[in-house]
Amino acid sequence: MTEAVVNSKPFQWTAKFLAKFGLSGRGLVIAVPTLWLLVFFLIPFIVVLKISFAEAMIARPPYSKLIEPTDSGFAINFSFLSYQYLVEDGLYLAAYGSSLRIAFFSTLFALLIGYPMAYFIARSSGQWRNILLMLVIMPFWTSFLLRVYAWIGILKGNGYINNLLLSLGIINEPLVMMQTDFAVYVGIVYTYLPFMILPLYANLVKLDGSLLEASSDLGAKPIMTFLTITLPLSLPGILAGCMLVFIPVVGEFVIPALLGGPDTNMIGRVLWDEFFRNRDWPTASAVAIIMLLVLVLPIMLLQKAQDGQNQDKSGI
């Protein structure tokens, strides 16, 4: 069948035609993702980088031109003012720190909750496994925004939790849960949990059962087996899950804006302030560039973890 397609006249003609422009089938396959990255990542990145070297002004768009034509050619106006602000004002450093802290603890909580769930799903029988996986994915069918709004209804002063506890007589005054860091953690862990569970599950489900049997045959207790076999073997899954949670949470804006209090100072908020409140697009761009640099390290780790996983596969 495939051979028939390859040998068919139209296919040959197309291949010959493309070859004239130096394009092979392989080149085409690589070209698509390359083009995608170029258009949707590299070009926007260059635009942001360019704006970060401009100066804010009252104009449309509200920043100075980097290259301006003059009578005798071009004048180039690079400004490092935006980066200078980032260094001089402790506010930005504090916001980066607070974002990384919230992302770190959210990832930790997601891991502690997600690992047992993923393990349980991976160990369930086939029919149950599909149902459980479905349950993990199902929340995606409802808009993310609506689900965060639902948490407002659950956590607020006269929300479900407080009303329940009040009616049971456990508390006398409503607990203040909204507009606190607690609400932010709840929202983030809830939202990102599937991103932790799915890669962990994909890893754990491949775990060779005979290794566990061998371990127990040799007299290891279950906890020993878990620590020496399951956990080390699932490390790539843990790393992938953690990065998938950590990276987006650092730049998270919506959840802290809706659930967090005014003292939840994350970098997404600072970016919003720079962009909207100060109308300072250059500094907002600089904040974004630095954030990207801060995240490059975990992204590279993720890459490495995935490479490791792929090598495992080819090894088997």
Add this chain to the structure above:
Amino acid sequence: MKNKLIAVPLMALATTVAAQAETLNVYNWSDYIAEDTIAKFTEATGIDVNYDVYDSNEVLEAKMLAGSSGYDVVVPTSDFLQRQIMAGVYQKLDFAKLPNLKNMDQDLMAGAAGYDPGNEHSVIYMWGTTGIGYNVGKVQELLGDDAPTDSWALLFDPQYSSKLAECGISVLDAPTELLPAAMNYLGLDPQSTEKADFEKGAELLMTIRPNIRYFHSSQYISDLANGDICVSVGWSGDVFQAQARADEADNGVEIAYVIPKEGALQWFDMMAIPVDAPNPDAAHKFINFVMDAQITADITNYVWYANGNAASMPLVDEEITSDPGIFPTEEAKKNLWSSKVYGQKTDRVITGLWTKIKTGK
């Protein structure tokens, strides 16, 4: 208010549809128009309206400065409008297409001309003040009968606000409205652009920061009405909407609005047409339509904001025109101040101080 985050993707749709039938894209504040205004406009002119809302000037401004927003009519507040005019965002109005301009109150239009010389780019939509909304029962319960409900002391004096903190205080997330109010309370000029004055205002806000539950510019409407919070620094009409919602719900919550005796910010929300509006002709029709005495009166009767339309006044409910919280007395008018356009440096100072206040650090 509820749909502010959903409005953004809707807009993208709106622009693509614009080419087919005659449509008008209006971008206005949330909870800021009568229920039947748009329907009546479509009935009168045959023009379909895409009506989107925002709840902060900043969001509108970012779209205007980026350009190609696709909107035909927008409603920025006066000081934002002034800066956006400087940036070349708005087109000059064609007065020939706006015969209803004769309905406008000349004194108020002259006031608005301070931001837009000659009223060349804009017409007053509504105006109001930034004052204090409070839960009458709760405040009396916590502070007793001699609560200073006619003064900024309710918020700025820790001995009162610390007691009120228990049932919740919110303030607008609007530094250029709160810092001048604090400066005014301290006896400084609320229109000052001195860094030292802003710092003094910020210091005052820091002392009462632990008593503030949140900073938000629209959530307080429903929270006041539900009794979730009991004191809000808010925009006049929004507090009146909270009052009306509480009345409707009949939940025993009574909300009042006061222009504090020390003075308050007076602002104008202005209808304007972006330079790149797809349908400026329909935009003029819409602005002229809103300036109709009955239409403006309907809006004021619904949103409880004062308008700048002299001809509409006889049609506005007596209950509204006689309320000093909406139409201030001559005495109160003397203490009102208007907002200023600050330079980039001052903006940065203000945002920096505001972030410190909000984070409490």
